[in-house]
Amino acid sequence: MNKNKALFTLTLVFALLFVWTVAEAGSSKRRGTAGAMELLIPIGSRNLAMGGSDIAGVSGVEAGYWNPAGLSQINNRVEALFSYQRWIGDINTVYAGVVAQLGRIGSLGFNLSSLDFGEINVTTxxxxxxxxxxxxxxxxxxGVTYSKEMTDRINFGATIKLISESIMRQSASGLAFDAGVQYSMMDEKLRLGIAVRNVGTNMRFDGPDLEIKVQPPGTEPGAAQRPFRVPLQEFELPAQVELGLAHDVVASESIVWTVSGSFLHNNFSFDEYKLGTEFVLNEMFAVRGGYVLAQDPDEDTFYSLSEDFIFGPSFGFGLNYPLNATTHLKLDYAYRMTKFFDSHQLFTLSLGF
Structure with missing residues (x-):
């Protein structure tokens, strides 16, 4: 009875969040009006190579980005992850995270991501x-993430993120909240995932460079100038909600073949339909692939690798090398095709012990 109540409560909460997010759906007028878009830069080579489709089965540190419910599904007491990626427009992203199992309390994780824009010339x-x-x-x-196995089939997780942006002497800060649920069925071969991301406070830039001195209108030439501050508009965070399924088509001791799919609803951009697959051999070598279609909710048109949606198919591989009986080293790589820019590449190195 308690398990059923827990499942019902979590399902109800996420259903309400889904309805609220869809009610705030992004029309063509809202597209491109959100800020803090660095929150949408994907983390974790495994799921990116699968098109970002596996929110139902993603686990470990990278689950802190895709679905915090999977953070509790680590095979070691502690797992650390470091990733580097070449993002579009010559922007590089560095990410580091760690998660620890705390027994019955659950799992607790911390992560930090930073964008490197390089040096930009000052122009006037x-x-x-x-x-x-x-x-x-x-x-x-x-980010700080907490995740727990509510029952033997239900995982829940939540993340609080502190966002800081600064450009010269202007800065903005905000708080964002993520939450997710994973539910296992059919002896864990079929999994359901729901995740809500980037729900939080509005942000606004402010700083001393927004203050200028001007001569008040209607005054005589040569009159003393007075300070005037340029007010800036607040901007919302890029909220998302995603629902997905993952199924182990083959699950033997030597081979695991997984297919996954998800629907991503964006408040400020196109909705996305994702498909992905992963083939794992002897728990040591993995090959992955994925495909994403973006849908314009206003015109009911689909895009992929085009002017309207620059991302296309993705693929990658993973290596899992046991250093000893309790320590594992993982190297994952993902490559995603993009239009206009150099293709998106992501390298991830993780250590579990």
């Missing part, structure tokens, strides 16, 4: 080619 109206000075924006996201 008087020096459009540059003043000789440079600046480097600083974008940081710190």
């Amino acid at each position: 109206t008087d020096a459009p080619d540059g003043t000789g000075e440079t600046y480097t924006p600083q974008y940081l996201t710190l």
